[in-house]
Amino acid sequence: MASRNPISLKEFISLMNKFHIKKEEPLGMKCVAVSGGVDSMALCYLLNKFSKEFKHKLTAFIIDHKFRPESTEESYRVANILSKLDIDTKIMQINWEISEGNNLSDTLTFPTISQQETFARIERYKLLARGCHERKISSLFLGHHHGDQLETVIMRLARGSGINGLTSMEYISQFPIIRNVESLGINIIRPFLRLNKNRLIETCKAENIPWFEDSTNLSKDYKRNVVRLAINELNQRYLNGQSEYEPLSTEGLSRFMEHMNYHKNCVKSKVKMIVSNSIKFDSDNGICSLYLPKNLPHDHWFREKYLGTRIIALIIRWIQCSEQVPRLDSVLRCYQHIMSSYTSHNLSNITIHGVLLNPGKIIPFGNTDSQPWIFFRQPVKVSHDNVTIQQINPGDVVLWDKRFFIGLDENIPLSHESSIFKVRRFCESDIHQFFKMNSTIESQKRFRYYLSQVSPIGRYTIPVLISQDKHAVSEKLIGYPTLNIILYPEIHCWVNFDVFGGVKLFLARLGCFCAFRLLLGIGGFGLSFFVGLVWWVVVVGGFRSFMLSFLVGLVVVDGFRLFLVGY
Structure with missing residues (x-):
């Protein structure tokens, strides 16, 4: 049974020490994003105690998404609570009707319900980046907890994510959305990732810290809410003694994430070696060169289709500085174009997914003659x-x-x-x-x-x-x-040019893709069962449809397998 004890200052200091934020380090400024919910209020309270203990300065950014009529009044009430704790506070409101070109989400109107989660995230991070930049703050704290981890894993699984989406969030990560210069150099810190929400609730109760419940959290119009309700129901059935639900209990999902982390780390060193030996990044001009042997050996890594296509896909993302994964058919065309050159000896240009691929001249590279394949941004028409x-x-x-x-x-x-x-x-x-x-x-x-x-x-x-x-x-x-x-x-x-973290991000994502291919190779059947259960609970909702759900799981996993092995 998960602990329900409040989080003490001593325990929180121990958590913070994981990030090397210690008494002797004069960090000075840090900030926390506050929604008014129990997660962010507990984090804000503990960060404030920590900051006073070590003479740091804390700023709280309150985001008013303007989705609910009461949200603006609520944000001022939150600000009043924090001001009584002597916390520097700033309310930030999302303006959904600003002039063209200013909104990062490319919308000039109020988003529909299906758009709200995505657009709100983009606009929220834009405001947070601006606030951090104005105050010269490089550490932004968020209140994501263990339950958020599990919800995110299920949502990404449903979207067909690779292992990067199925591993746990990092305690410290780069700013997730970088489309304005203020975002550069900001780290996201999530201290609560291994703590359950009950402990945050108990912390606020013990310290008499009020919080606000967002009425939309119960609405089934939002995917995350549906997933949260499904996880809670499955976990409760497991706790009631129905052991067949263990794979989708919080315990089972946590173990699943740990397995994902393990497989990701298994291939990390191999990926680094491939990138250091075969790829050259020109981040000044946004050009990337892939060096392959003039005569490709039968045991060369590029002949492993799952790996070669991932290298290409991630180079394309690097060239475009894109948040989106390139289309499967585009990446396969590029891979097949390169591979066919070894049989037809036809070296020609090809334009794919906004990227121009150009074969360079044979040059010495390493211990052999190499054929460089140079990736450019596709030139704009005159x-x-x-x-x-x-x-x-x-x-x-x-x-x-x-x-x-x-x-x-x-x-x-x-x-x-x-x-x-x-x-x-x-x-x-x-x-x-x-x-x-x-x-x-x-x-x-x-x-x-x-x-x-x-x-x-x-x-x-x-x-x-x-x-x-x-x-x-x-x-x-x-x-x-x-x-x-x-x-x-x-x-x-x-x-x-290095807008999205460049080579470091490239390596991390490449390792994730490769590890998920390895996982599917050894555990596809179990994952089919897993996906079938998710489909049954979230979509179908009846035991009589479980076999159909299991078949859905097989189809989804086989689709993943085709996607990952061939892409």
Whole structure:
């Protein structure tokens, strides 16, 4: 039976020590996201005690999602409770009707019920990132507990997630949504992941900390609520002595997550070796090269379809800085295109899922001659060039092409004060213009090197900084930020491509994909039973339909197997 004891300050300090947040470390500022529910109120109370103990400063961000009529009043009541605890508090409201281009969720209207969970998450993280950035805070604490872990696993399983989704959340992780520069460098910390919700309730009761129950938590219009109710029902049946429900009890699901973590870690070292030996990332320009032997041995890792396709899929995500997994058919086409070159000897370009794949020249790489396959962003059609043009004001940072953060210093010389600065796509005419202008020998070397190393078909995918006089049509070339070439030294600009954590994220996700393939190879039947039970409880709801549910489980798992082995 899980403990129902309140969480003491001593126990909480022990939890915090796992993150190396100790008395001797002058962290200074930290913040906590507060919804008003028991999870975040318990976390806020304990963090406040911890901060006072070690002389740290705590800020609480209260998010008002504006989904319920009473949410705004409720957020002010939460702020009043926290102010009595001497906690610096800021209420953040999501505005669903702001002007075009500001909402990260790409919606300008109030979301439908089916959209609310997804869009609210995006907007919530946007506000939290902005709040952290304004206060120079790099640690954001969230109140996710063990029950949230289990719900997330079931929801991801239903979506066909790989092992990355079926492993437990990390105590410390990178900011999950990065589409604005404020998100960079923020860590998410979840101290309660191994604690059950009952202990958080008992903590608030023991310390007389009020909390608010969200009325929508009981609505079956939301997937997470349906999953939560199903897990609770299954767990209760197991506790009542029905042992056949053990696999879907909280105990069984916890063990399942531990198995996922084990298999993920099993392949991690192998994945690192493959990436270090076979892949080269050019994060300055958003280009990735995959090096394969000119003559591919029969035992080469790329011939393992499940692994080769995962490498390709994750390179595509890296190139696009995308949160979405590329389509299976697109990745398979790319894999088959490369593999067919070893039989047909036909080396040609192919464009897949917004990415251009170009075979490079045979070069020595490691101990053998290698065939490089170079992945670029698919070049924009000339007719669509206007889409790539983005104005940037002095002191601002823009996300260009959803890949490059570009910042312009606010101190612009008087000679440029009448100029409008813009970022657009590199085009062929820029080459001629560059060589007509005065530039340093070092800049010329760097520019010529880029032209020599990057195929003409893929080189026009990087950003160019230009300026236009407010009263003129013609433009002036300022520089190539990704090449560290600025033709006017008095203008300062910076660029960052590595939006989603780059290689580290690549390695983590690749390890997850490979391990789940290994798991399916040894435990598909058991997982079929597992998925069948989920389907039965959540969707069907009757024992007479269990065999049908079990068949559904087999179909789902076989679908996963096809997805993971062939993709």
